[in-house]
Amino acid sequence: MDRDWRFQEIQWRGELGLRYQLSNHAEMVTRFQYAYDTVYDWTSSNLYADKIHSDSYRLPSDHILRECHLDLELEKWKIKLGKQQVVWGKMEGRWMDFVNNLDAKDGLQIRASAYDQLRIPLWMANATCSLGKSSLQMLWIPDYEPERTPYPGSPFWFPVMPDPAWDGIPVVKNDEPDMGSIKNHQAAMRINTTAGSSTYSIGYMYGYSKTPTNFIKLDDGDNPFYEQEYTRSHYFGASVDGSHFFRNVPIIRSLPLAYRFEAVYQTDRYFRDYSEWDPQNLTLISGDGVAKTDVIMGSAQFT
Secondary structure, three states, rough: OOOOOOOOOOOOEEEEEEEEEEEOEEEEEEEEEEEEEOHHHOOOOOOOOOOOOOHHHHOOOOHHEEEEEEEEEEEEEEEEEEEEOOOOOOOOOOOOOOOOEEOOOOOHHOOOHHHHHHHEEEEEEEEEEOOOEEEEEEEEEEEOOOOOOOOOOOOOOOOOOHHHHHHHHOEEEOOOOOOOOOOEEEEEEEEEEEEOOEEEEEEEEEEEEEOOEEEEEEEEOEEEEEEEEEEEEEEEEEEEEEEEEEEEEEEOEEEEEEEEEEEEEEEEEEEOOOOOEOOOOOOEEEOEEEEEEEEEEEEEEEO
16 A cells, blocks of 8 residues: 655744733733745655745744733723733533634644643733622723634635635635724623532623635626635523533542533624535636525533
8 A cells, every 4th residue: 555654744842921010900921923834845856736825824923922912900800902812711622712813723723731831822901800709801802803814725724614725726815804994803701600519601702703705706707706704693691611520429429520521602603605606617606606694503411
């Protein structure tokens, strides 16, 4: 049997974290990171498509500064100002963890234990008010970073998904949302409370979809082209996690149980509508080739 022994990835990663205590109630936190997959420079073969750019597998300069925030503690308030990541979910599906998108170019790394390294930090104001056993967290996010998916033609590109650029149809890529306008900013809030051994959370975010939507348009000659647009969604999330200790269980006497449940309801999510678009004949039948719907997703975990 023929085998291909060439590398899929040769990744180099470095990180440097710095903390400076300004006062008893203020601290400055900075974290630098650099990552680069050298396989595209070291491997000279037709294993990867010619259109792969090695620059797509380096961290851009604006992402090397991974975190930079001022932490303040003021009585009942904890405030973080600057570039940071916000962790609302703990499960593999990231149902509740919708504030920061992921750098998901490398399919081998996408697992819960690596989310801290894969989340794309955002510039934001993060304020949490302690209310006894409960807390209220509010986020104002004048920043946006789309999810980074595998580059078409790379070893981690989804084999069942066509690359829009490969079917011969031009792609018009719109710029990311202009964060200079306050109407384009994102906002979120979460209520967290503890009752007994369980913790309950309800979160909401008005933000952008993880990736742009490819709307299909026709030019003056009725030729189709993809126009990418960043669309808005409302995210409603909920989670429950806790533990229970069962006593007097037959044979084993006692049984500890830990559980977690997460779910998200997202509005205005777009999908390719093949009743409007014929991919074989590259013909737009009607509309813009997409359909909009609301989705609900979630999962439960018991250990």
